[in-house]
Amino acid sequence: xxxxxxxxxxxxxxxxxxxxxxxxxxxxxFRVVDSGCVADAYVINTCTVxxxxxxxxxxxxxxxxxxxESAVIAVIGCYSQRSPEEIERLPVDIIIGTENKLSVVDLVxxxxxxxxxxxxxxxxxxxxxCFEPMTIKSAPRTRAYVKIEDGCEAKCTYCAISAARGPVRxxxxxxxxxxxxGLAKSGVREIVLTGxxxxxxxxxxxxxxxxxxxxxxxxxxxxxxxxxxxxLAPELVGREFADRIRGVGILTPHFHLSMQSGSDxxxxxxxxxxxxxxxxxxxxxxxxxxxxACFTTDLMVGFPGETEEDFLDTIDFVRRARFIACHxxxxxxxxxxPAADYPDQIPESVKRExxxxxxxxxxxxxxxxxxxxxxxxxxxRCILETYSDGMYTSHSDEFIEVCCEADIGREGEIVLVRPLxxxxxxxxxxxxx
Numbered sequence: 001x002x003x004x005x006x007x008x009x010x011x012x013x014x015x016x017x018x019x020x021x022x023x024x025x026x027x028x029x030f031r032v033v034d035s036g037c038v039a040d041a042y043v044i045n046t047c048t049v050x051x052x053x054x055x056x057x058x059x060x061x062x063x064x065x066x067x068x069e070s071a072v073i074a075v076i077g078c079y080s081q082r083s084p085e086e087i088e089r090l091p092v093d094i095i096i097g098t099e100n101k102l103s104v105v106d107l108v109x110x111x112x113x114x115x116x117x118x119x120x121x122x123x124x125x126x127x128x129x130c131f132e133p134m135t136i137k138s139a140p141r142t143r144a145y146v147k148i149e150d151g152c153e154a155k156c157t158y159c160a161i162s163a164a165r166g167p168v169r170x171x172x173x174x175x176x177x178x179x180x181x182g183l184a185k186s187g188v189r190e191i192v193l194t195g196x197x198x199x200x201x202x203x204x205x206x207x208x209x210x211x212x213x214x215x216x217x218x219x220x221x222x223x224x225x226x227x228x229x230x231x232l233a234p235e236l237v238g239r240e241f242a243d244r245i246r247g248v249g250i251l252t253p254h255f256h257l258s259m260q261s262g263s264d265x266x267x268x269x270x271x272x273x274x275x276x277x278x279x280x281x282x283x284x285x286x287x288x289x290x291x292x293a294c295f296t297t298d299l300m301v302g303f304p305g306e307t308e309e310d311f312l313d314t315i316d317f318v319r320r321a322r323f324i325a326c327h328x329x330x331x332x333x334x335x336x337x338p339a340a341d342y343p344d345q346i347p348e349s350v351k352r353e354x355x356x357x358x359x360x361x362x363x364x365x366x367x368x369x370x371x372x373x374x375x376x377x378x379x380x381r382c383i384l385e386t387y388s389d390g391m392y393t394s395h396s397d398e399f400i401e402v403c404c405e406a407d408i409g410r411e412g413e414i415v416l417v418r419p420l421x422x423x424x425x426x427x428x429x430x431x432x433x
Contacts (some may be wrong), residue, residue, distance in 0.1 A: 010047025126166025262317025
């Protein structure tokens with residue numbers, strides 16, 4: 001029985017795609033092993049969101065090749081789509097972009113059967129790409145991702161992903177519902193609906209059916225115990241969306257907004273489709289519709305031309321929005337994007353200083369929010385996830401990390417936890433039996 005190992009770089013969408021590919025390999029008679037093992041074939045699902053992502057992809061390719069010189073190595077994903085010529089120079093056998101990823105299974109089988117090594121390249125024009133049929137039937141954890149959308153049409157000036165992923169295309173709703181319900185029946189307690197631009201789900205249907213409709217339908221059917229949403233563009237979750245999800249019990253009160261900046265001038269140069277006032281209004285609309293909701297975000301520092309005043313606007317936004325977690329990263333110059341040629345590129349030393357300060361402030365805000373939760377004493381509904389030394393780590397509906405004492409063997413249980421204290425971004429509490 002041949003063995004295959006998968007290595008995934010990048011976002012939750014890529015993680016989902018790799019799980020679907022792994023299931024297909026299993027159906028094809030392969031053993032799926034850890035990427036640290038010597039395998040007959042390796043599949044590397046790449047990312048190209050930053051120059052560092054490209055570098056890591058190349059590093060992984062070389063490292064896995066050194067494990068087994070005779071292995072078939074397939075490289076798929078965003079880096080392959082955007083820069084296939086760079087990967088062709090590396091010791092790889094199969095190159096596939098972001099379309100027809102599932103074909104990697106058949107191509108690996110064919111390559112293993114051949115005596116002579118030849119390089120196969122399958123990178124297509126995405127302008128008329130369709131949503132690739134792809135599902136998973138089970139997950140090894142209490143939480144699973146379901147990809148419902150692919151592609152992005154925002155054309156932000158710093159981003160290479162729209163070129164790597166193509167236009168918005170959505171999974172048919174019946175397929176989403178079937179996959180969600182199948183995972184729930186297999187024992188998955190929480191399902192995260194994700195996409196490259198999740199809030200654009202259904203735009204390509206041209207029927208008016210969108211993300212809110214899908215959530216409401218899943219709720220009315222009782223399709224799962226908990227549904228969480230992946231990253232959302234702030235302009236796509238305004239008052240209308242908030243009103244639609246009001247009272248939807250299946251949806252967790254946690255929203256991850258891809259903000260990037262809290263400065264209007266920076267957002268304008270990025271060509272984002274919202275400003276800080278709109279984003280704050282939409283956050284308040286969501287809070288009104290889902291009382292107690294918590295928010296997380298992505299924030300970039302050091303975008304070309306970002307002044308100290310711009311940076312302070314982002315600091316102010318974090319305080320106003322009261323995020324419980326901020327993924328802070330520095331602007332990365334990407335060849336072929338408009339921002340790469342902008343004047344006033346920010347020195348790396350300034351990026352590091354601003355990153356450190358923004359992280360410090362975000363932790364301060366997070367600790368304030370969690371302390372308020374402890375004072376309120378309001379129970380947190382959590383799924384028990386990982387066990388260590390008599391304690392379970394879990395996440396509440398609001399995506400607060402929670403630790404509590406419990407006997408081993410309760411993984412996957414949904415419990416109510418009374419908050420007792422908070423420390424380091426974690427609430428410690430006791431299960432209400």
